[in-house]
Amino acid sequence: MPFSINDPFLFLLAGLVILYVLGQSLFFLVKAWKRAAELGIPKKVLRGTVSGSALFSAAPAIAILLGLLSLSRFLGIPLPWLRLSVLGALTYELPAAASVAKILGMPMDQPVSDPAVYTAIAWVMTLGILSGILIILFFQKRMQSRLQRMKEKDSRWSAILMDSLFVGMIATFLGMVFADVHTGLAGFIPVFVMLFSALVMALCGIAIKKLRWKWLENYAMPISMLSAMAFAIPLTAWIGGKL
Numbered sequence: 001m002p003f004s005i006n007d008p009f010l011f012l013l014a015g016l017v018i019l020y021v022l023g024q025s026l027f028f029l030v031k032a033w034k035r036a037a038e039l040g041i042p043k044k045v046l047r048g049t050v051s052g053s054a055l056f057s058a059a060p061a062i063a064i065l066l067g068l069l070s071l072s073r074f075l076g077i078p079l080p081w082l083r084l085s086v087l088g089a090l091t092y093e094l095p096a097a098a099s100v101a102k103i104l105g106m107p108m109d110q111p112v113s114d115p116a117v118y119t120a121i122a123w124v125m126t127l128g129i130l131s132g133i134l135i136i137l138f139f140q141k142r143m144q145s146r147l148q149r150m151k152e153k154d155s156r157w158s159a160i161l162m163d164s165l166f167v168g169m170i171a172t173f174l175g176m177v178f179a180d181v182h183t184g185l186a187g188f189i190p191v192f193v194m195l196f197s198a199l200v201m202a203l204c205g206i207a208i209k210k211l212r213w214k215w216l217e218n219y220a221m222p223i224s225m226l227s228a229m230a231f232a233i234p235l236t237a238w239i240g241g242k243l
């Protein structure tokens with residue numbers, strides 16, 4: 001039987017896990033609703049909270065859908081659907097899959113046909129992100145207490161430490177963006193797309209501040225992502241025509 005990245009069995013496995021997570025979410029939603037009723041919170045407030053949360057969840061869902069579409073051509077639908085629905089994020093899943101594919105010499109512009117490559121990518125995507133869960137589980141309390149002591153002792157250095165961690169994370173992604181600039185004009189495509197995305201995000205920020213479009217705060221990132229992806233299509237075609 002030939003291997004398929006969209007095999008029905010993979011859909012079944014992913015669906016079972018996602019149904020479990022949805023059931024867990026529904027369980028805690030019911031528990032929270034009952035507890036709120038016990039505390040005397042009006043049902044009108046509860047309904048407004050639920051509907052507002054559902055509405056503002058639409059913006060992150062758009063970004064997740066974009067990630068699913070980006071990975072589905074290479075890995076099919078079940079694995080990205082599972083990873084992005086439960087624990088993963090596009091900022092991690094795509095680089096993890098790309099790094100494994102590069103090491104194994106697998107191009108990302110075509111579906112994975114080798115089950116060994118597919119399995120390796122799935123393991124790296126899964127095990128890599130588990131480190132965050134384990135760190136939180138075993139070390140969060142100790143780390144938080146030390147950060148709190150540092151903040152109480154010297155708030156300036158505490159702020160510098162957190163900013164440095166954030167800048168380090170951004171630098172990691174920037175390294176991926178600039179990794180292929182030495183190959184010529186085609187290597188600058190990710191750079192141009194990044195700059196265009198940053199421009200769109202800046203325009204959204206101006207609209208939020210100057211025009212007071214507060215609703216745009218939850219949609220700025222998906223808008224910038226969609227705009228950058230749309231910009232990448234003619235840009236790649238134009239640069240490809242020049243090479």
